[in-house]
Amino acid sequence: MNALLEQFLSESRDFLQGIADKLMQLEENPNSTELMVELFRFVHTLKGNSGLFDFPEMTRVLHASEDLMDAVRNGRVHYSQELADQLLEAMDFVGILMDEVEGTGQLSNQHSEVSAALAQSLRALIVSAPEDSIEIGSDAISILLESSEISIPKTNVTAEKPTLNLPEEIAVELYRTAKSGDVVTLLEYAPEAECFFKGEDPFFLVRQIPDVLWREVTTLNNAPLAEMDAYSCQLIFRVITTADVIELRELFRYVPEQVNFKTLEAASFILPDGEKEEDALQDEFIASALELLNKDDTATLIRSTETMLGLVAPTLWFSSALRWLLIILECDAENQALKRILIESLHTFELPNLTNLAAEIVVEKSPVEEIIEKSAIVLSEKDHARFDMIMKSQRDVLRLPNNNNAVFVGRLKAVATTLKGCCLALNKNSDAVEVEKALETAISENSSEALLTWLANYTIPTEKTVEIVESEKMVKSEQDVEKLIISPEKETHDSSLIMPNRRAEDNAPASKTLKVDQEKIDRLMNLIGEMVVAKNALPYLANRAETVFGVRELSREIKAQYAVINRVAEEMQDTIMQVRMMPVSFVFQRFPRMVRDISRKLGKEVHLVLEGENTEADKNIIEALADPLIHIVRNSLDHGLELPEIRKAAGKPAEGKLLIRASQESDRVLIEIIDDGKGINPEVIKNKAYEKGLIDETTLERISDQDAVNLVFAAGFSTAEVISDLSGRGVGMDVVRSAVEKVNGTVGIESEVGKGTRLFLSLPLSMAVTNVMIIESNKQIFGVPMDMVVETVRVPFDQIQAIKQKQTTVLRGKIVPLLSLNELLAQNIDQIPNEGNEFATLIVRIHGENVGILVDDFRETVDIILKPMAGILGGLSGYSGAALLGDGSVLMVLNPRELI
Amino acid sequence: MKNILVIDDAATVRLYHCNILISAGYHTDEAINGIEALEKALTHHFDLYIVDINMPKMDGYEFLKELRSKDIPQAPAIMVSTESAKNDEMLAYNAGANLYLVKPVKPDELLSFTRILLGEGI
């Protein structure tokens, strides 16, 4: 994927989110013009961006959205819920398209229907604007123009005769060819003057053109023979052919800028020619011909035209027109308008700019064309049009009134710079000097007049300057021009060199924010992790220096060095952690939209309050948080908050409140989701759990209310009576629990019937460094996350009792089940007690219950960088990952929750 | 090397324009709104400005008016807009633009106009 597309996708997602945010804010503040303008700008920019790519389906919808927002912004359409819904839907669609583009690099063509439908429904919301609001705009402009007192000298641009002088019989032949369906192309080839020196033979090239119907070669050379430069090419070839334009382009591929192709329409050949003398019979003929034309009596019209032809001299223009009329009657009999125009032209002997088609050949001489002739630079049709456009724009600028003197002068200068640019681009350096003079006059007179006059004069063809003369002048004035045009500040300023694809942030132009690919951060973190591990090897080394090699001095030095490296490594680690930190708002920002959509669907009224959005945690944690949190919010909306009527009946406000709050507690992030809904009834939960076989009868009777409520986290439990489309997708809160536990988080719930529910998630700030206890079992070492370890005890052999074939012990008056690690790891070996016949036992807390795990021995605790296991090993849920130890060995870290 | 300031709030559009111009051998600088553009224009020399209309904080019209009212060499300005509205075009000229082009501006179009406005031939 190219960088531009990547930039587009990344930026557009921000805009989509921004649009959604603004719509949410508008909901609270429907009259805020500021929000409206912002929203418009987002949609507008997004549309502009999409226009750079060939995504018509996307652009269409965005364009309609933009138009709609424009109407809203201007007060022509009122902001409404429906409108917001439509826009959100449109943006969702755009988001889907972006996903596709991101995934496949392109857009399949299957979206056009949806796109059209969306665009249509958006446009349907734009009611026709009241007239007055439009008029204000155009009035402003007309005032702008009318107040301009400057008179514009009319340029007498005379439409010249067609440049192609085709004999009638050839014109007729070309006309018939074009009528028969062949594409007739006029090729104009003006080789550059130096082409002979480049080994080109333009004549040879021209002779390769196939299917030539007409040809012409002219030379601009009219100097006396003795002064002629044989090696400066002054030829212009023109050829009319039916050859394929693609083929022609291929033929001229080395000199594309010197050739011009024009497709000639049949009508463009209809150019009667001859002596323009009146004939006594002509008026009568015209009248009867028009009558026959009205009656659509073609047969009689042909006969009468043929009769007329026999009566007039064939050299007359009249005669020529009659012959054309016959041909048109034969080849294009249906074209009433053309016939009428031709017949009517018999009055005046002028074919009025008849055929817009004929205009193809009769090119109006624009100022630019004059320039070209003088300087003999051949412009392509496109460049030609561009010069023309620039000149016209400058005229428009100059005609504007002086509303603000400072701006006015600046505008004059800018126009002059622009015109000078044009002159220089055309190699007309002397003209650039004139522009400069005109500017000086204009500034001293404080009027655009001088520049306008220059522009106007530029269009009037003066003498046909021979190029040699022109170039002499150029040489003289060139140096002066340089002085005038190059401004004193024109120095390179390397300090301002800025990489083109750097990305600036909208909100803080001065801040140096950098968007970095997450992969790079991850890589950096892995490297730092490895360094931490490598660093840990130093104490081993110091130890070996002392004990094995007996060099105490060296050992001390290594230890001192270690202290330094250790500090730096820790700082690095801290810093990279900071880089990875992101605010919970990343997850929170999607809630307003979600809550709105769901509550609307359910017919509930919900007021969402977000708190502590700036609380930060590791990116992985934040990302892991998203899904569980969404699930919880959906649950609250679905099952927690009641319908407005029910709430009112219960004496609560119709609008329910949902609070999502994030806060930091030492090294953990706490997220609370609090609603003031109906709460969870422990009785219902108990019965349900019993029905589903999750608890037995004794538990049913003895379980506390709080424990009952906790049952919602039990696997296979779902309270929804009706599986709704929202939360009850066959999964319950157990999914939330396991997702949170995966990142070493915990989840809890409190609820009071009729008052509401509070769910809370506690997550580590960072999952990068894990403190583990190393234990030994069956001659292997394993790590156990310290946050799971409640305590370590040594249980004497005789205090282990078997209850229902399960080993237990009593610890401070409570029965604790005991499990052997070897057994959990499917190793049929007994744990080894110490000399005192005590078993090393790790008490871990799992789902609120203490469990003892018997191991062979405890070792030290270490900080490690836990890496999840990849590949086949990743499927082993009993391990949460592996880490490298200082001596280079691998430590497998157990996940007791899954193990048991 | 000719220096061109590309002013647009959309990073994508800036990248698009800069890529085209840089590939043709121009040096470019960027600004994300009128305020930043004005700061740069007053401290650096530019040979051409490519200006978006709709931008936060200071839009293209305001920027050009400010620019034109300063006593500095006045380089040509191309205003690029998503709308081909005569109204907008006249407002652009009134503010001090020298050319009004409709987005997306095709690469050859942008380069051709740039070369002409910079007096570099066709």
Next chain:
Amino acid sequence: MAIEYKKSLAIFSGNVSVEEAEGLLDFFVKNPKGKINVADCSHIHAANLQVLMVVKPIITNEPKDMDLQTWLHIALK
């Protein structure tokens, strides 16, 4: 030699290259009424064509190559 000069006649043969243009121009400067024989000529380089177009000499023998004949007629008209 692609062009053979005989008093006031230039005889073209084969493919007349760009190098001939200077000589051709000199020939016509000296012989403004010079004529050309292009019967055995198959192609003339554009530089020569340009010279001929300014001089418009009389063609004593038309080229056998019909395409070249058509072009010369148009060019020297």
